[in-house]
Amino acid sequence: MALCLGNACGVLCIILTYSFVAFAEYALVLHIALPNYSSGPWAVIHTAAFNALVLMLIIAHVRAATADPGFVPLPYTAIDFSDIRSSPRNQAEKSHEEWTVCNRCEAYRPPRAHHCRVCGRCVRKMDHHCPWINNCVGELNQRHFIQFLFYSALCCVYSATLVVGTWLKEHMGSGKAVILNHKTLTFAILLFVESLLFGIFTFVVFYDQVASVLEDETAVEHAMRRRGSHPPRPHRSRRALLQDVFGRGHVLCWLFPCHAPPIMALNHSPLTEFGV
Numbered sequence: 378m379a380l381c382l383g384n385a386c387g388v389l390c391i392i393l394t395y396s397f398v399a400f401a402e403y404a405l406v407l408h409i410a411l412p413n414y415s416s417g418p419w420a421v422i423h424t425a426a427f428n429a430l431v432l433m434l435i436i437a438h439v440r441a442a443t444a445d446p447g448f449v450p451l452p453y454t455a456i457d458f459s460d461i462r463s464s465p466r467n468q469a470e471k472s473h474e475e476w477t478v479c480n481r482c483e484a485y486r487p488p489r490a491h492h493c494r495v496c497g498r499c500v501r502k503m504d505h506h507c508p509w510i511n512n513c514v515g516e517l518n519q520r521h522f523i524q525f526l527f528y529s530a531l532c533c534v535y536s537a538t539l540v541v542g543t544w545l546k547e548h549m550g551s552g553k554a555v556i557l558n559h560k561t562l563t564f565a566i567l568l569f570v571e572s573l574l575f576g577i578f579t580f581v582v583f584y585d586q587v588a589s590v591l592e593d594e595t596a597v598e599h600a601m602r603r604r605g606s607h608p609p610r611p612h613r614s615r616r617a618l619l620q621d622v623f624g625r626g627h628v629l630c631w632l633f634p635c636h637a638p639p640i641m642a643l644n645h646s647p648l649t650e651f652g653v
C-alpha cells in the first residue's frame with residue numbers, strides 16, 4: 378500500500394478532501410436538491426446523479442492514493458556504484474533511453490524515473506508528489522489521479538449549477554421560496570463558494586495533467602527542460618500517448634475508475650546484466 382500515513386501534511390489533505398466531499402453531499406442533497414427540486418422526479422434524479430459522481434470521485438481517489446505509482450524495485454543486495462559515479466558523463470548528458478543510478482536509493486532506475494523525497498523512493502515517470510492523494514503521481518496511478526480531478530470538477534460544476542438553478546427559480550417566481558430560509562441560504566452560499574474554488578483548482582490541474590500527457594513531458598521533466606538539462610522527447614501520436622496512461626481499452630473506459638490499470642511494458646533492466 379503506497380499510502381504514506383507518516384506524512385502529516387498528506388494525511389491532513391486527505392481528511393480535508395473527504396470533509397469537503399461530505400459537506401457538498403450533505404448541503405446539496407438535503408438543502409438544495411430535495412427541498413428546491415421537489416416537483417416531479419428532479420430531486421431523485423439530481424440526488425442520484427450527484428451521488429454517482431461522488432462515488433466515481435471516491436473510487437478514483439482511493440485508487441490513486443493507495444496504488445503503487447510505479448516504485449522502482451530496490452535491489453536485494455548492495456551494488457557498488459563507485460565506478461559509475463566517478464564517470465565524467467553526468468546525468469544530463471544521458472539520453473532518454475538510458476538507465477541511471479539513484480544515489481539515495483542506491484539502485485538502478487529506468488528512463489524517466491525520478492526520486493521522490495517524500496516517498497523516499499524512485500518512481501517511474503514521476504510527475505509530482507500530490508498531498509491531496511498523499512502519494513506520488515507516476516506511471517501506474519496517473520490515470521486515477523486524472524479521473525479524480527475530472528469527477529471533482531464535474532461535482533463542482535453540478536453543485537454550482539444546482540445552486541444557480543435554485544436562485545433562478547427563486548427570482549423567476551416559478552419555485553418555492555425555500556432559499557429565503559436562512560439556513561438554506563447559508564448552505565447554498567457555502568456550497569457555491571466551495572464549488573467555485575475547487576472547481577477552478579481541479580480544472581486547472583486537470584488541464585495541466587492532460588497537457589503533460591499530450592506533450593509527453595512530466596512536471597519533473599518540464600522543470601528540468603526549463604533548466605536546460607532535459608532535451609525534448611521524440612514525437613509520438615496523441616492517441617499513443619493517451620493509451621500509455623489510460624490503457625488500450627475503449628475511449629469511454631478511460632474515465633471509468635473501476636477499469637483495470639494499463640499494463641506497462643517494462644524496460645529491459647540492466648540489473649540482469651549485473652546478475653542482481
Ligand SMILES: [Zn+2]
Pocket residue numbers: 479480481482483491492493497498499
Ligand atoms: Zn531514488
Ligand SMILES: [Zn+2]
Pocket residue numbers: 493494495496497505506507512513514
Ligand atoms: Zn512521492
